[in-house]
Amino acid sequence: MPQLSRFALRPLALAAFLAFGVCSPMSSNAQTTPYVATDGTLLNISAQGEAKRVPDIATMSTGVVTRAPDANAAMRANAEQMAKVVAAIKAAGIADKDVQTSGINLNPTYQYRENQPPTITGYEANNTVSIVVRDIAKLGKILDTLASVGANQINGPSFDVDKKDEALDEARRKAVASAQARADMYAKTLGMKVRRIVSISESGRFAPPMPMARGMVAMKAESDTSVSPGENTLSINLDVVFELAR
Known part of the structure; x- marks a missing residue:
């Protein structure tokens, strides 16, 4: 009987070793990557939202x-x-x-x-x-x-665009809506439901300026030089992780 008890304790010791990472060289890496406890399926969606504004x-x-x-x-x-x-x-x-x-x-x-x-x-x-x-x-x-x-x-x-916050927030809302719609589509196709959003990360923003022709100006024209500002597109990219479950 003493031998049986000694063998029965070994799985518990191994479980404690894995849980706390005792003397494990990987423990520092594990701390930088948070573990998400889930009994469902994780779905990573990349989505983009755009907002258009006339440059000012x-x-x-x-x-x-x-x-x-x-x-x-x-x-x-x-x-x-x-x-x-x-x-x-x-x-x-x-x-x-x-x-x-x-x-x-x-x-x-x-x-x-x-x-x-x-x-x-x-x-x-x-x-x-x-x-x-x-x-x-x-x-x-x-x-x-x-x-x-x-x-x-x-x-x-x-x-x-001088003040971009309002336009960027509009782009964010569109990106979130796009990610949500895509997650719902995947879940429905798989016979599952979207349980929750696990994480959201904003990977960047893009607001390209609209350049006009470059060159030398030799003389003044009879009328003012024509300028057409057009329209700028401000974009936001999101990575959203959803949890799906049945």
């Missing part, structure tokens, strides 16, 4: 490129012309917080001849600022004004 802000860059025989002259000419551009930006009502210098460059220009090393023929100075236009209705006029005061580089604009 535009981001663009503008600047001045000047060339001169020496570096100092190129920089001085650039500073004078850029001051007019910055003044026009402020006159258009764009706040200081929406104007940011994005690059100042000075580079030599070269002349290349066959079988000879390149020689420096002058210097090119470039000063560029990024601006945010919060009144898109004025964007075309602003573009033309910048060209008229000496901006010979204009890139963009890219359109975006």
Whole structure:
């Protein structure tokens, strides 16, 4: 009888060892992955929800490129012309917080001849600022004004939605509804029911800006430059784990 008792205790000791992970190298990993107790079937659904909004802000860059025989002259000419551009930006009502210098460059220009090393023929100075236009209705006029005061580089604009929270919440609701509908379909097909949602994770958000053509503006047109902001799509991706049961 003592031998039988000793053998009967071994399964209990093994169960305690597995439950508490005593001296097990896997115990630290087990703590980072929570265990979900269930007697049903787990179903993982990936769903996306979208919300469309008309953009209300535009981001663009503008600047001045000047060339001169020496570096100092190129920089001085650039500073004078850029001051007019910055003044026009402020006159258009764009706040200081929406104007940011994005690059100042000075580079030599070269002349290349066959079988000879390149020689420096002058210097090119470039000063560029990024601006945010919060009144898109004025964007075309602003573009033309910048060209008229000496901006010979204009890139963009890219359109975006300033306050995204409401649109993203709409996308979230659509994603949850889509995941729920798909889970109900799977459950019905399998002769089961959706018992509960085990977990929800938001894997990302996507709100691509709508770029327009990039290029050089050479002169002011007779009428304001045409600008069409179109529509932006804001997306939310969800991973939802459901528990199914009979």
